[in-house]
Amino acid sequence: MNCTEFLAKLTDFFDGTIDPSIMEEVKTHLCSCHHCEVVVDTTRHTIDFYRKNEQYDLPSPVADRLRGAIMDRCRAIGVNKDGLTINSKSVTPSKAK
Numbered sequence: 001m002n003c004t005e006f007l008a009k010l011t012d013f014f015d016g017t018i019d020p021s022i023m024e025e026v027k028t029h030l031c032s033c034h035h036c037e038v039v040v041d042t043t044r045h046t047i048d049f050y051r052k053n054e055q056y057d058l059p060s061p062v063a064d065r066l067r068g069a070i071m072d073r074c075r076a077i078g079v080n081k082d083g084l085t086i087n088s089k090s091v092t093p094s095k096a097k
């Protein structure tokens with residue numbers, strides 16, 4: 001089993017629906033492949049995180065900056081009605097009034 005084959009089975013692996021005959025190959029691959037081990041570890045943490053449904057409060061300076069950036073971007077898009085492409089060149093908040 002290589003990385004591509006393993007990643008194709010990743011969902012089954014986490015759902016527990018993986019074929020037991022493949023499971024041995026999966027375990028063997030995980031023992032020898034650091035990359036896939038990290039993928040499994042990260043995915044597991046992500047799943048745990050959402051299961052616990054924890055909310056993470058952004059520190060207020062970060063939240064303010066994020067809100068400001070979103071509002072700037074929204075205003076910029078409103079100004080450039082001819083092209084709604086979001087890229088740094090089309091964002092000109094100074095024109096917004």
Ligand SMILES: [Zn+2]
Binds near residue numbers: 035036037
């Ligand atoms: Zn791998």
